[in-house]
Amino acid sequence: MFIDKVRINVKGGNGGAGCMSFRREAHVPKGGPDGGDGGHGGNVVVQADASVSSLIExxxxxxxKAERGTHGxxxxxxxxxxEDLVLKVPVGTVVREYFEDERxxxxxxxxxxxxxxxxxxxxGGMGGRGNIHFVTSTRRAPAFAELGEPSEERWIELxxxxxxxxxxxxxxxxxKSSLIAKMSAARPKIADYPFTTLVPNLGVATSGDLSFVVADIPGLIEGASEGRGLGHEFLRHIERTALIVQxxxxxGDWEGRDPLEDYEIIKRELAEYASDLAARPRMVVANKIDVPGTEEVCEALAAKVREDSIAAAGGNEFVESPIDPKLYRISALTGAGVDSLKAAIATKVHDLREAARAAEAADIQYDHVWELRREARERRFDIVAEGDAAFRVVGVQVERMVVQTDWENEEAVAFFQHRFKxxxxDTALEKAGARDGDEVRILGYSFAFESPTAHHEDMYQELDL
Structure with a gap:
């Protein structure tokens, strides 16, 4: 089964809780804190693997879900x-965010x-720190530790x-299927009715010392760029190819279509689906030259291809055009002209690969880019007014601090207040209009606000949990 798009839910492992402990040994009455840190939760990683051919898994x-960290x-x-959970996907997979509720x-x-x-x-969530981390010059015996950080959870589309x-x-x-069968070892289903091919087929073709991967894309129809038939499902597989072979x-097949009109329809659909496809290197192949009476339309098509090639080069026939000016004439049934076509494709693909390699920029470090974007998003928080004298604070980092705090421990609550400030x-709440005594809500917790200008050591007093 060929599966090329899925949506899955991924969740990292939660971090383990830090330990609140003091060293106890004979003849050492005050050994000091010795609580260990909780382990970090595992990450969920998506990795491209050349041995994977579809998303059927x-x-x-x-x-x-990745493995959680253990407690200190x-x-x-x-x-x-x-342990990290590594999800293997085919090379060429695009990973996007997906919002399940909004679809x-x-x-x-x-x-x-x-x-x-x-x-x-x-x-994965960071492990909570043990009480050994909270020793200061004035706090010699911290009687609290951090709880483990909750992990990230999200839906993604592959x-x-x-x-x-x-x-x-x-x-x-x-x-197309007959041609890929002649050019490579691929054996697609071939029959004399439309839409025999419903999923793309891949084959490896060799010509001399050169080889290339060729894809047989299921038949397109007029309106494919607007989603008619299975247009979008098929057209998106063309986006990565270096060379389009039309x-x-x-x-005109059994429907008696006009071959020149077919040529224009496909050319138009490619351009309308993605503008850059119109400028993508393209070769045009006339198939079924073995059928009597096709010579005249073949010459008309050759003239049209030359005309389009010159137009694509800005009207100058001496400038290289993305459209090959030559019309390749073949019979996929008898094999006539297939070897010369295969050699031309192999040479063109080789030249395109070399040009791409020379122009290739430094590798994009997706992990680094996504991490920076994610950290910036997590640091943000919003203040939302909820009725009279009530405000809700919403933000990933703020909410994580609340979850990591042991609310049964007064020292842990005081440490949270310090981090919050x-x-x-505090300043953002005051700018939003919060006044002393107003209610501040975060997740399922509620606090009384006290202005930071009051210079109180404890800005918040917990109301209810």
Whole structure:
């Protein structure tokens, strides 16, 4: 089964709790704090793997969770780090955010185009710090530790796009499957009715010392760029190909279509689906030259291809055009002209690869880019007024601080107040109109606000939990 788009839920492992402990030994009445840290939770990582050919593993299982970190112990014994969960996907997979409630796709997280390339999609929670970290000159015996940090959880969309060097495109029954079968060891289903091919087929073709990967894209119809038929499902697989090979059926098939009109329809649909496809290197192939009576339309098509090639070069026939000015004439049934076509495609693909390699910029570090974007987003918080004298603070980092605090421990609460003030939440609340005694809500907790200008040591007094 060919599965090329799935949506899954990923959740990192929660961090383990830090330990509150004091050293106890004979003849050492005041050994001091020795609570170990909790282990970090494992991450969920999406990694491109050349040995994976589809997303079928995620067809029926939609929830994936990494291992949690274990809790810290006394005697400075730190908890174990949870193991990362690595999800293998085909090379050429695009990873995007997905919002399940709204049924909407968000921004792109990564475009994994190389074997081994990976990105963290759900970060594990940090382990809570043990009480050994909270010793200060005035706090010699901290009787509190941090709880483990909750992990990230999100829905993501995985979309596989074929990584082929050349894509065969054309109307239904133009002979694409027959051609890929002649050019490579691929054995697609071939029959004399439209839409025999319903999923893309890949084959590796060799010509001399050169080889290339060719994709047989299911037949397109007029309106494919607007989603007619399965237009979008097929067209997106052309986006990555370096070379487009347009197949034109000289006979017009059983429907008696006009081959020149077919040529224009496919050219138009490619341009309307994605503007850059109009400028993508393209070769035009006339198929079924073995059928009598096709010579005249073949010459007319050749003239049209030369005309389009000159137009694409800005009207100068001496400037290289993205459209090959030559019309390649073949019979996918008898094999006539296939070897010369294969050699031309191999040479063109080789030249395009070399040009791309020379112009290639430094590798995009998706993990680094996504991490910076994620950290900036987590640091943000919003103040929302909820009725008279009530405000809610919403933000990932603020909410994480609340979850990590042991509310049964007064020292832990005081430490939270200090971090809260340092983050600038107090000042933001005051600017939002909060006054002494107003209620401040975070998750399921509620506090009384006291203005930071009052210079109280404890800005908040907990009301209810």
């Amino acid at each position: 995620y067809r029926f299982k939609h929830h994936f 112990k006394g005697s400075r014994m730190h908890g174990a780090t949870g 909407e796709v968000g921004e792109m997280i990564a475009d994994l185009t190389r074997d081994g390339e990976s990105v963290v999609v759900a970060r 979309e596989m796009k074929l990584m082929a060097d050349a894509a065969l495109v054309g109307m239904p029954s133009a002979g 197949i034109v059926d000289l006979t 340092k983050l600038g939440v």
